[in-house]
Every structure is written in C-alpha cells, then in structure tokens.
Amino acid sequence: xxxxxxxxxxxxxxxxxxxxxxxxxxxxxxxxxTSELMIDLAYSSMLFYNEDIANEVLYLGxxxxxxxxxxxxxxxxxxxxxxxxxxxxxxxxxxxSSEAISNAxxxxxxxxxAGMKIPEMIKPLLKIEETVMRANIVETxxxxxxxxxxxxxxxxxxxxxxxxxxxxxxxFDPNKYTRLLANDVIIAEGPEEGVxxxxxxxxxxxxxxxxKEDITVDExxxxxxxxxxxxxxxxxxxxxxxxxxxxxxxxDIAREVEDIESKINKMCYELERLxxxxxxxxxxxxxxxxxIELARSSENISDAAYEMADVLFRDIDTHPAFIxxxxxxxxxxxxxxxxxxxxxDRxxxxxxNLETDVGMDILAIRRMERWIYRPSDSVKIIxxxx
Numbered sequence: 001x002x003x004x005x006x007x008x009x010x011x012x013x014x015x016x017x018x019x020x021x022x023x024x025x026x027x028x029x030x031x032x033x034t035s036e037l038m039i040d041l042a043y044s045s046m047l048f049y050n051e052d053i054a055n056e057v058l059y060l061g062x063x064x065x066x067x068x069x070x071x072x073x074x075x076x077x078x079x080x081x082x083x084x085x086x087x088x089x090x091x092x093x094x095x096x097s098s099e100a101i102s103n104a105x106x107x108x109x110x111x112x113x114a115g116m117k118i119p120e121m122i123k124p125l126l127k128i129e130e131t132v133m134r135a136n137i138v139e140t141x142x143x144x145x146x147x148x149x150x151x152x153x154x155x156x157x158x159x160x161x162x163x164x165x166x167x168x169x170x171x172f173d174p175n176k177y178t179r180l181l182a183n184d185v186i187i188a189e190g191p192e193e194g195v196x197x198x199x200x201x202x203x204x205x206x207x208x209x210x211x212k213e214d215i216t217v218d219e220x221x222x223x224x225x226x227x228x229x230x231x232x233x234x235x236x237x238x239x240x241x242x243x244x245x246x247x248x249x250x251x252d253i254a255r256e257v258e259d260i261e262s263k264i265n266k267m268c269y270e271l272e273r274l275x276x277x278x279x280x281x282x283x284x285x286x287x288x289x290x291x292i293e294l295a296r297s298s299e300n301i302s303d304a305a306y307e308m309a310d311v312l313f314r315d316i317d318t319h320p321a322f323i324x325x326x327x328x329x330x331x332x333x334x335x336x337x338x339x340x341x342x343x344x345d346r347x348x349x350x351x352x353n354l355e356t357d358v359g360m361d362i363l364a365i366r367r368m369e370r371w372i373y374r375p376s377d378s379v380k381i382i383x384x385x386x
Contacts, residue, residue: 149176350377
C-alpha cells in the first residue's frame with residue numbers, strides 16, 4: 001500500500017502536493033484499485049442514495065490526484081531521448097484516462113451530495129444482486145482489534161470487506177490477516193440482508209431500514225432500470241480490464257474493452273431515449289435528469305477505459321513499468337472460450353471450484369453480447385461462454 005505521505009496546503013481552495021519518488025509500477029497498481037473502488041462506490045451512492053458513501057468517493061478522488069500527479073512527474077523525469085519520450089507518452093495517456101475516470105465517478109457522487117435522486121419508482125426494478133455499505137468501527141465494537149480471519153465476517157454476516165480507510169490511508173482487498181482497528185471505516189459488499197448485521201456490529205447503532213413503497217411498474221422505467229444495472233457492471237469491468245490489459249500486456253483483453261465501450265455507448269443512447277419518453281408520465285424531472293447524468297458519466301468512464309487500453313494498439317514499445325509489473329505480479333489475466341465437451345460445460349462455478357482447484361478467480365463471463373460481472377457460484381458455464 002502506498003501511503004499518502006504528501007503534504008497538502010490549502011490556498012484559495014487549491015491543494016498543493018509535494019512530490020516524493022515512487023515506483024511507477026506501484027502507482028499504476030494502486031490507481032487500478034482506487035479507480036475500481038471509486039466506480040463501485042459512486043454508483044452505489046446514487047442507486048442507494050447514500051451520502052456517506054458519496055463522501056468516500058471524494059476521499060478516493062484526493063488519493064487519485066496524488067497518484068496521477070506522481071505518475072506525470074515520473075514520466076517527465078524519465079524521458080531524456082525521443083524513444084523514451086514515446087514510451088512515456090503511453091504512461092501520460094494512462095494518467096489522463098485515470099483522471100477522466102476519477103472525475104466521472106466524482107460527478108456521480110456529487111449528484112447524490114446535491115440531494116438529487118433517481119426516480120423512486122425505478123429502485124425496486126434494479127437488478128443488483130449485492131449492495132455496498134460503509135460503517136465506522138467504534139472503540140467498543142466487537143470488530144475492533146481483530147483480524148478479518150478471526151471475525152469470519154462473510155460467514156457470519158454475508159458481507160465481504162472490499163476496502164478499509166484508516167485516516168488518510170486505504171487498504172484495498174483486505175485479507176484474513178488484515179486487522180480492524182477502532183475508528184477504521186470499513187467498506188463492505190454483499191446481500192442487502194447482511195447490511196444491518198454488519199452496521200450494528202461496527203457502530204452499536206440500530207440500523208434504520210427504509211420502508212418499501214408499492215409502486216406501479218412502468219415498462220419504459222423497467223427497461224431503464226435493466227440498462228442502469230448492466231451499465232454499472234460494464235463500467236466497472238471496462239476499467240478493470242483496461243488496467244489489466246496494460247499490466248499484463250494483453251491485447252486480447254484490450255479488445256474486450258473496445259467492445260464494452262461500444263456497447264455502453266449504445267446503452268447510453270437507449271437510456272436517454274427512455275428518459276425522454278418517460279418525461280410525459282412523471283413530474284420527477286430531477287430524477288430523470290439524474291438518469292441522464294448517470295448515462296453521461298458512464299459513457300465518460302467507458303471512453304476513458306478504451307483510451308487507456310488504446311496504448312496497446314499503437315506501434316510503440318511497451319514502457320518498462322508495464323513489463324516490470326507483469327514480471328513481478330503473482331497473477332495473470334486471460335480469456336478462454338469453453339468448447340464443446342469441455343469439463344466445465346454445464347457446470348456451475350460453485351461445482352467447478354476453480355479458485356481452489358486451479359487458483360483462478362472468474363472476473364467476468366461473456367455470453368454472446370451479454371456480460372456477467374463478478375459471477376456468483378450459481379452461474380452455470382455453457383459451451384461458447386468466454
């Protein structure tokens with residue numbers, strides 16, 4: 001984890017970051033983790049109208065500013081010849097794309113902080129299997145000063161810790177050895193019924209559930225809800241694959257980003273069409289405006305992800321930072337197509353138990369034009385699945 005060792009001076013609402021030498025490889029890896037979490041939290045803040053989660057996105061935005069600044073300075077300092085400048089241009093393109101992704105995520109969160117909400121009638125229609133929550137661990141909490149392995153949170157609550165904020169520092173993808181401390185902010189993901197359990201364990205405050213209203217289902221809004229859910233998943237996937245294609249120098253993965261970017265663009269056009277069509281049926285114009293802004297931010301995220309992956313399509317030698325990341329990484333990213341007669345055909349991910357048997361974690365599955373991001377154990381693999 002790269003600590004935020006920089007000093008910030010407030011002057012006319014501007015922030016000054018003092019440069020300290022950092023490994024470009026480590027910066028890129030941390031930018032990947034930060035970007036993925038920002039997108040996940042930004043969408044969640046809007047879909048579940050959670051201002052606390054929206055504020056966490058802004059915290060992460062400050063971290064991204066620090067990382068992007070250091071990548072740019074490192075690129076400038078590292079180029080002394082034309083060939084080195086060409087290699088560094090790819091690094092700068094990644095920095096620009098990362099900044100665009102960060103800004104788009106912040107734009108979504110700022111809508112939440114401005115009090116704007118998506119239409120209430122659309123929320124029950126959203127097909128989102130897991131929700132994201134945030135909680136402060138108080139000093140008297142039973143979670144304080146225990147490791148995640150000791151607590152077995154996923155077993156006891158159904159919620160999986162995806163990040164921890166400790167003052168100005170972030171811990172991404174915490175493992176069973178990660179110790180929770182008093183005043184930590186835990187970000188967790190899981191089924192909706194697990195949220196109250198973890199929230200009350202962390203804060204010792206009774207969780208207040210929102211009452212569900214009986215809402216008449218509108219066909220156009222039902223279609224819009226389906227698009228939003230898929231757009232959220234595809235935006236996260238595009239960013240994850242874009243960074244992965246660079247870190248593992250994989251052009252096939254970069255091509256997948258290109259396909260996702262094209263699909264999200266079409267989805268944005270369709271969402272805007274449905275919003276305009278729905279405008280005559282409701283007076284919730286702020287809610288409809290939220291959907292349009294959400295579409296624009298999603299398009300900006302996918303465009304930026306494609307621009308990042310585009311580095312691999314140009315006839316320029318891969319920068320040594322990317323090569324070092326591949327050599328030193330303990331993981332790889334790849335795509336496979338399930339052929340007829342394969343051992344995997346017609347089995348669920350739970351039955352295959354791939355993470356235990358072969359050490360591979362399934363990031364996403366593609367069936368024809370449909371993507372399933374972060375598939376659950378119940379998802380069945382069939383012939384032709386990619």
